[in-house]
Amino acid sequence: MDGALIGGLVGAVGAATVLLLFAMSRKPVNCPSCGREQPKMRTPSNMQQAMWGGYTCEGCGADLDARGRLRVKKGGK
Ligand SMILES: [Zn+2]
Incomplete structure (x- = not known):
């Protein structure tokens, strides 16, 4: 392996880890309409x-x- 390949791999793994941590630390979302x-x-x-x-x-x-906010549908009128 050359340095560039390893660098790219480390970067990809790091980005994936950050995304995973972000996803896991996210609070649960409750529906504002019915509370579920x-x-x-x-x-x-x-x-x-x-x-x-x-x-x-x-x-x-x-x-x-x-x-978790209600998304207003556009063009529904
Ligand atoms: Zn709901």
């Missing part, structure tokens, strides 16, 4: 959730952002 706690391990239900995080409430189906 959302699971930490979520399955994105659409591209927006996959990109930015967020939840679809298991209790009432509300669309929440990554911080």
Whole structure:
């Protein structure tokens, strides 16, 4: 292995570790609509959730952002 490859590997592992710690230290999110706690391990239900995080409430189906706030659907009028 050369130095650049090892450096890249260390960087990737470090970034993954930081992301993992960030995800694990996150407080549980409660639905503001029905109060149900959302699971930490979520399955994105659409591209927006996959990109930015967020939840679809298991209790009432509300669309929440990554911080657990109700996401206002645009263009719904
Ligand atoms: Zn809910």
